Amino acid sequence: MGAMSTWKVWITGVFLAVFLTDRLTNAIAFRRENITTTLGPQLSNGAQIILPHNAGFVQATQRWSLFDPPHFTAVVEVGTEEDIATTVKFANKNNIPFLAVTGSHGTIACLGKFNGIEIRMRKLNSTVISEDGKTATFGGGKRSGEVIEALWAAGKQTVSGICECTGFLGPALGGGHGVLQGKYGIASDQFVSMRMVTADGAIREVSSSGPNSDLWWAMQGAGHNFGIVTSITSKVYDVPDGGLWSYETYVFSYDKVEAVFETINWLAQHQPPGMFNRDVIYRNPSVDPKNPILQVDLLQESVSAVAPNFTSPFRKLGPMSVGSGSGTYKDIPKWTGVNFNSIACNVADTSKIRFPIGLVSYNATAQQALMDTFSQVIGPDSPFNVSQVLFEGYSMYGVKAVPDNATAFPHRGDNQLVTVAMVNAPRPELDAQAVRIGNKLRQVLLEGSGSTELHAYVNYAAGTESLQNLYGFEPWRLKRLKELKAKYDPQDRFGYYAPIPV
Structure with a gap:
């Protein structure tokens, strides 16, 4: 190839790279503008959209570990359960990935494939203990230390991780080992019911009975693959001695x-x-x-x-x-x-x-x-x-x-x-x-x-x-998980933490 031809190829390559970079930059800018102008008005007064140039973005996206971390283009700090559903529907419509975050302690390598919206859960941190004192309902943004403190004030306790700064629900959806498991079972064994947003943006009540009872089994050990839990009702126990x-x-x-x-x-x-x-x-x-x-x-x-x-x-x-x-x-x-x-x-x-x-x-x-x-x-x-x-x-x-x-x-x-x-x-x-x-x-x-x-x-x-x-190695267990994944998340929207293939 002659020098002139080589020069033309180089110029064409540079022009194409600049063009594609410019298109990508414009697309990202459009998405950021779109998320503010389109999604913003649909959210509750307690919600907030935080973009990379905003104060608080670094703090909102900090990770406990920098190993293969997810990349966030925007943060939606939700104030209500409906905010989560609205954000999921917006992300689906615009083909943007989303990831719910509370404690930021996930370190699994597949998180590094994520590039999209962080749904920040921390404002959903309520605790309501039932009148009979046998259960409590926790917001999906609660940390383990906050669960311990809230229950302790009422003379109660439940199974949770002992690390105070991790999210309560993140570990529990994967089973959740804890100090009290010898008496009561792991954290997910305490689940009574939950409210969650599934991949289609629907808000569902899930328990061992009812229209979504098949999903209940999966949420106790593989829950990261099936939805965002907005609140969980769990068994609680009197503090002894x-x-x-x-x-x-x-x-x-x-x-x-x-x-x-x-x-x-x-x-x-x-x-x-x-x-x-x-x-x-x-x-x-x-x-x-x-x-x-x-x-x-x-x-x-x-x-x-x-x-x-x-x-x-x-x-x-x-x-x-x-x-x-x-x-x-x-x-x-x-x-x-x-x-x-x-x-x-x-x-x-x-x-x-x-x-x-x-x-x-x-x-x-x-x-x-x-x-x-x-x-x-x-x-x-x-x-x-x-x-x-x-x-x-x-x-x-x-x-x-x-x-x-x-x-x-x-x-x-x-x-x-x-x-x-x-x-x-x-x-x-x-x-x-x-x-x-x-x-x-x-x-x-x-x-x-x-x-x-x-x-x-x-x-x-x-x-x-x-x-x-x-x-697990049992064929029936993996078959059941894959069938439920195909039913509730066929597009693999929850595919960034220990994913189950569709």
Whole structure:
């Protein structure tokens, strides 16, 4: 090709690129103008549209993790249930994606495909306790800490996550593990009814009976795929013994891992419904400058000190330190480092990627292999050196009292929930490396379990998991979910968080 021809091709390419960029810019500007002039007048007085150039947009779109985050072109901060329905219909008409947001804690990779409207739920934060005191109705924008506080003021409690800053409903729609699940089941087991906006913009009342009863099953474990819950009515319970709880904390050295997890296996077979343990592998140079350490937290309800029959086996292992204390149920987030003012709840410029796995029990040898691998791949000077492996050992009595086929939540047989939590600066090359490390550490646990099935808690998923990993390996379960997805969301409008294919 001659120089003149090459020049013409280059000019044509530049002209085309400028033309397309100009068209795209105009289209975005049109959409923003359209959302203000067309959607704005249809919303309630309590609603607000926030565009990228407006004050408050950055705060409204902040994410807990910067790993593969969604991209928002506008925020609709809704004030009523009808605002959500109106926004969904507007988005459908204009072929704009939408995503409901409360706590901003989702870190799954598929969120990075999103480019559209954030439906901000925070103003829907009401709490109404029924006259008989057996149920409470929460607005869809409620955070877990707010649920705890609102119920506590009335002498009530329910199953929720212990992290105060996460949304209440987001985790609950994926099942929702919590401190009280040994007594009552997971968070979604508490659902009595809900109001929600489905993909067509319709407002529906959903419960175990009525015209949408088939959807009720799916909302308890796979709810992110089917609608935006505007309010939820859940069972609530009287706070026993003034809400008294106690804890005992141990820090163990690198060489005690096998013995500790053998003891935790024993604990899982004996811990009462009002007890749980929360354990972490992490680096703390002030305790051990070379090796990671293992912290074990035991928490028990209705006692001023954790019972000696539970503490003695851990004390006999020779921990590096022991701490203890007592307080109330409201103190648990602070004790475990996930209260509103904790580092865990701070929005920081980091990528946080989680790799969950559910286990029936711990293979102590595999746990030592996990510790060894963690030490090798996440050294003291590693860019991932604040990463952790979290072990959640909730009592399972209430969870297993619910039949396995009663809801879409798939993993009721798993007694232990483990999560590799990678943390690093938000750079693509580090994110890619974090994914490799996270999958490697999780694979160590899977191989040690003796099972070929990776069970991954959907609320902690990284996005590298299969549909079976997230929603269960039973063919009937996946078939039912896909049929319901085709019925209620045939255009896959709710396809950005652990999506079920249509």
